Amino acid sequence: MTELSVSAHRSDSDLDGDTLHEECGVFGILGHPDAATLTALGLHALQHRGQEAAGIVTFDGKQFHNEKRMGLVGDHYTDPATLAKLPGFIAIGHTRYSTTGEVALRNVQPLFAELEVGGIAIAHNGNFTNGLTLRRQLIAGGAICQSTSDTEVVLHLIARSRYTSTADRFIDAIRQMEGGYSMLAMTRTKLIAARDPIGIRPLVMGELDGKPIFASETCALDIIGAKFIRDVENGEVIICEVQPDGSISIDARKAGTGQPERLCLFEYVYFARPDSMVGGRSVYVARKNMGINLAKESPVEADVVVPVPDGGTPAALGYAQESGIPFEYGIIRNHYVGRTFIEPTQQIRAFGVKLKHSANRAMIEGKRVVLVDDSIVRGTTSLKIVQMIRDAGATEVHLRVASPRIYYPDFYGIDTPDREKLIANQYDSLEAMCKYIGADSLEFLSINGLYRAVGGEDRNDTRPQFTDHYFTGDYPTRLLDKDGETMGRKVSVLASNG
Amino acid sequence: MTELSVSAHRSDSDLDGDTLHEECGVFGILGHPDAATLTALGLHALQHRGQEAAGIVTFDGKQFHNEKRMGLVGDHYTDPATLAKLPGFIAIGHTRYSTTGEVALRNVQPLFAELEVGGIAIAHNGNFTNGLTLRRQLIAGGAICQSTSDTEVVLHLIARSRYTSTADRFIDAIRQMEGGYSMLAMTRTKLIAARDPIGIRPLVMGELDGKPIFASETCALDIIGAKFIRDVENGEVIICEVQPDGSISIDARKAGTGQPERLCLFEYVYFARPDSMVGGRSVYVARKNMGINLAKESPVEADVVVPVPDGGTPAALGYAQESGIPFEYGIIRNHYVGRTFIEPTQQIRAFGVKLKHSANRAMIEGKRVVLVDDSIVRGTTSLKIVQMIRDAGATEVHLRVASPRIYYPDFYGIDTPDREKLIANQYDSLEAMCKYIGADSLEFLSINGLYRAVGGEDRNDTRPQFTDHYFTGDYPTRLLDKDGETMGRKVSVLASNG
Amino acid sequence: MTELSVSAHRSDSDLDGDTLHEECGVFGILGHPDAATLTALGLHALQHRGQEAAGIVTFDGKQFHNEKRMGLVGDHYTDPATLAKLPGFIAIGHTRYSTTGEVALRNVQPLFAELEVGGIAIAHNGNFTNGLTLRRQLIAGGAICQSTSDTEVVLHLIARSRYTSTADRFIDAIRQMEGGYSMLAMTRTKLIAARDPIGIRPLVMGELDGKPIFASETCALDIIGAKFIRDVENGEVIICEVQPDGSISIDARKAGTGQPERLCLFEYVYFARPDSMVGGRSVYVARKNMGINLAKESPVEADVVVPVPDGGTPAALGYAQESGIPFEYGIIRNHYVGRTFIEPTQQIRAFGVKLKHSANRAMIEGKRVVLVDDSIVRGTTSLKIVQMIRDAGATEVHLRVASPRIYYPDFYGIDTPDREKLIANQYDSLEAMCKYIGADSLEFLSINGLYRAVGGEDRNDTRPQFTDHYFTGDYPTRLLDKDGETMGRKVSVLASNG
């Protein structure tokens, strides 16, 4: 489910819960007169990381401005009237995919608070594994929480910090947070970026016209012609500040504990845009490598390699190049499905995967087909696609998956279905899974095949180069909320609208 | 500007800022299965106290529910789909007129907070004279304010109170608040009502099917067929609680300092509905008495008494009965103006008062007319009405106003224009004012005439029976925010939308 | 149900179908640079004649412009953005109450057609009694009807007329139409006004800055300060045209058959605004006279005369003056009900009339009350109001109605309930009706009492001065559609939206 042309559209697979979702993308810039416009463009480039809502906060020297909208960045933030409400030279923005059913605007980031030392806005990508625990402590201490967002917990910690400067308060606050996150904050003069101690979520630093920029991925720099400087390091806090003379100071600190970086492998497998560089590596090349390794590990005699669009396309190209089997578009994707916000009738849902995909019969009929997909979550989509390929006249259908089997939920910002709904936990053998899906054969990339595709080396089991907990159960942090809480994610006691 | 048929519609006079506005109405009920529906009806009856927005919070035994809407109660809360989102047996509701330009939904009451001891929602009518001062202290103490509403300050005080029970925390909080207010609060089991120490804003207690109800005015009891029990006393806190056996306990406490009650005279002059009983007195009778006393104090030879609708009608009827001059509808009001939410063009505004009022020429032409209005704020409307009556052929126009001249701003929940815009401060003599307005004569009711109309006795200058600061400058409380703050009401530093 | 302050709001009575509705108001102006703005104001003054939708067509020398909106005039046509879309110096407008459930915008007038000789727009108030018959003939002749409006039939007749000039085609068309109507038409240079042969519906001519204006009532002239010229006569067609030199020619022709005028009495009883002059008579004075005559015909000993607002107010004032019994506001009307577009829940509807009216107990308790209303249609509202007055403590309730009993449906533009739902057809004696309503006594004004109140003389039975068919069954025209068609008003075969 990675992407050919970037298109993490909400689609049938989403309706079936058969997709993983990243929660968010962030973007910030300091010192530029077009701060809001550039932030809107950056968020547009990060749209694949969250399509539900987007927000931007700016500061214009006198006042903070905040716009929040449900829906896509391009639907709202390209409108001159909206941008006109966001004057200023500092901006941070956020695009969001909600993990809960709660879509109220008050949860849309960035969140803002007026502190004694002045206003502060923050936005983050990722998730805190002790957010509920801290929230409970804060409420016991007399804090009032208006949203169900963990971001608000960070705001309260900043507001209550005993430190004086905003930067120190910010560092004080994030030191109390556990989990995987990339966070941006802004005040009247500062833009602050921070990444969690082991760097699970990505965050890069760039520069345009000498002004610092932070973004979840490099594609957000490319869209505005900004220069990539470097990745924000794991556990690093970078504080940029406009000085009285207009110059910008940059102060990089280590807030973390010196642990090695462990980026999330799913950024390479599925989330990041193929044209982004994540951790210094081309996502597209990594995905092609996954296909190449998959062809080496699990070859098959066939007439045609067909990608499951859009995620499986680069791996399919790698598989075809390695195997010498022709690459063809055997499945056509209808991109118009993407934005179907209105829940379809049961009648229409019964037509299933065809709303999004259709078979290109001329390339399928009478052929032995290798289908290449990026990953399998619940398997419901794979089942329909294999059936569709058979209906179009394929004589054999071999499914090759460019990542290992997913056994465990994520707690660092990826929305995963309940454990028992993961196909890997429903069928204990590849054979059983293959039979369920209806393919003639089914193979997954090995964990080492994946590590080599991304980083060039096998997994270092004593000190893994990435985090791969969804495949292995090896969680890189403790899970305070989860272990202390049997109920799972507690919903707000206030159901609100409007 | 009182009312004949209740109709404090937003209208041309509003566009000119030539009206006073009450900020809010409140309603609450405990223990009734139709809590939200009854609250919606109660708020509908209180619509004249605030037309900008309305909110309702309910609790259904498990969860709190909250709906907020811009606009009229009847436009939203009669909709079955909306009411279905508000299940439960406890409800409080609020209808609001905003004193600032800020109309964001996050400011719409009731406001809710999740405390350690459980959720609490509060709503109030009135204004705190130390709200900004307390807000500043709270932010210095690490609190995060999400709205610009003073109500949120009360929530923070409750959240931070060292007391254990919600009722004690509530009392602890309102003891810190100064000003004029009637407040309702609800928790999972309790409905709490409170009135400020001198009872500036009204609040009544009623009962339906044995269940306690609180509302700003008795008309909100009448609409649902509820029985009036008594006024909540000044400085009183009444705590109603559902007991485990389903019965309801009622605990009335005194939170105030034993000062005598001083109800706001403008409730009688203009705000309250004519069919309401305020402080045990019929508002309609009080208004007719104002007209009777006005006729005694300022008689004039004329052919016809014409009310300025809708506010001047009861007083005009009193004036006509006392003077023996026939009462006629010489001005017709177009009620459709009421809801013109779209700002009219300059071109249309130039047509002025005629959008709302038109002369009934058949009753005016060739006649000596006594116009009776309830009050004059800036005088711009009076000017246009007198001109309209002259244009319709009146030979003389005598304006009689059923309350004294307004010299001072209010700080207890009435939205008054800047002092220098009050006509009484622009013209120091009645003659000058009369000339500006263009009438043949102009007279106001005396302060004693007003006191007698409402309470039967002259003003007791050492211990006034009511608060009359807009006429006399005799403010009944200290004004901490005002005196400590030269800038006036500080606007939020975050300009927000959506 | 006439009006005190003009307020034919949609209200509870409407929900019960217990009101009569006029279908439309029209306004047109020729040669004025602010044509659309003036038309918007005129329609606003005519809002009581139809609140469902409004449309305006203008011509700017090059192009016709058309805006249509569901809802009130003031909600849309005061918006500068809307008016900016209506440039030009000729305009006609229409405000509409729909008699069918069909609310599609394509039915909103004015309707427009591009003819060979140029564009034409038309709008009318009233109804054609042979509209369906003609529609059927047109379809048989190959015409395509896009709306369900009879106005479109007129357009087709104009388009198919064998005459050359637009004016001749227009006269040719309306000569084929039967019924009661006041119609306006506009072309690139002309404004045309026409009234049906016996003048059932009103239409007046006025003038502003030397430019001709036509409107349903004089109140639409008053709002813009225009001068009243004269009534358009029954059967008259007035053609105003801008000449090449900018001057305006006016050509008045007789299209009718020389019959005497018979204005609709219900314009005086209920529809027209009290400040309008209809047929040269003050509506307000006519209504007061109805009350005076009612007091003479049906006196009663009582303590207080209470109008049923807003319709009964002028008659109640007349009743009080004639009888010497004090006039008091014993019922308070909540004008906010007016615009409740969202259908209330059954739960809320059960609270009935109180959403709109409430008793002013201080004026009712312990008193003998004379209630005065303008008319009774189904009686359901009267029933609730009498009960409300009793509940408020009245010792006696006497209902006096300022018009005769309604027995027959209207076919000239008034929306009447089915015959069997009219209370006069349900109870054959006054006693039975009085018992149903729950009053101590019930009396209606006599037909001669009504004629004298309006025109000063008894009904001339051989040649009645007005049309009074709802009271008498004496229809002033033949009823072609009704008599030829057993199914009643045929609904469109296309159910459409959007």
Added chain:
Amino acid sequence: MTELSVSAHRSDSDLDGDTLHEECGVFGILGHPDAATLTALGLHALQHRGQEAAGIVTFDGKQFHNEKRMGLVGDHYTDPATLAKLPGFIAIGHTRYSTTGEVALRNVQPLFAELEVGGIAIAHNGNFTNGLTLRRQLIAGGAICQSTSDTEVVLHLIARSRYTSTADRFIDAIRQMEGGYSMLAMTRTKLIAARDPIGIRPLVMGELDGKPIFASETCALDIIGAKFIRDVENGEVIICEVQPDGSISIDARKAGTGQPERLCLFEYVYFARPDSMVGGRSVYVARKNMGINLAKESPVEADVVVPVPDGGTPAALGYAQESGIPFEYGIIRNHYVGRTFIEPTQQIRAFGVKLKHSANRAMIEGKRVVLVDDSIVRGTTSLKIVQMIRDAGATEVHLRVASPRIYYPDFYGIDTPDREKLIANQYDSLEAMCKYIGADSLEFLSINGLYRAVGGEDRNDTRPQFTDHYFTGDYPTRLLDKDGETMGRKVSVLASNG
């Protein structure tokens, strides 16, 4: 600009007018209980043929139902509430791209008329070359046109036909129409399909559960699992009718004049979905063949073949396979741009093509790149893409276009820019064009190369197998409106909203 995954999204190129647009897609089904749902799905599959609006008409045995919506099919017609308004067993639907600025709903097809013989609805894809001429004649004959759509002209011709049966009237009407069109009509019992005399626009017949279906392309059959029967022939009218016994009769007639078929080549180059069969040929295979022929005609030494997504992808794959140069995704497309209905600011537009496309630097840097696109219209997009590829570090950029140069406008349903804006008319040599675009070399597919790719043979110049007028100026019909009318397409004289 063909498609990889089907995605004729409105995008930057559209903002620049640098794309051709098909006007419409049609779908109809007879005798199926889920007629509306199946039509919605069919239209969804045809979404690439028109994204502006969609309409569906059904008949349920008693009444016709019609829903029209601006926007995408999936945004409205998957909603159970909308489908519930479309009951019935016959349905036709239409999806539309507007060629004019006029987007009023009244222009959205299908259009409906009530005839003497019963209702009829029609919808078509294509354009009439004598539509204005006929419209003028109809208006002269007294017809009233409500829309600016040529479809209405057909309705009038049907309504005015002297034939008795609907089918005969329909044939009578389309015999008067000239141009290129595929049309569907429905009555209470019939579904009628027709294609223009030379079959410029495609139309296929299918079958589901024994019920006949017509659709613009086969992909609309595939989505619902319907079986493809055959193409509707050029000049053919197929009348399907439900018989009293529930069976369906099918009557195929020839309305045309026996001319040979000449399908529009642009269906193969760009419009049709790659998985559709048009004229019995796979669109995907035709596009790959265009790339293969292009590689043969215009080879170049290079390191990588990069498609301009999505249109150029199949041709690029063909080019890569023929040339042996590796195929890589050097350009990433952001599909979220697709639905940006809000016009972006000038500031954002200045960022140009990057809103939609971004370079995948890892596949470009240091490489000689062959870019393959499907066609070039104005060249503004090509210019930006070539620049983007250079900026990403390509050492050489060679542009290969899989169709000939476009010199002439279309009059059969494709929206083409003014002739002088076509790049082929701005630069008379390939060299000049190449220099403008900034490529190292530029080549177009020859006309014979295109004919061979689609039909296997060179162009038969005396009797061309397809219509190719945009390349050659050889228009297959006379152009009555164009030749008789110097002003071009006349706009309606009524500017309307709502």
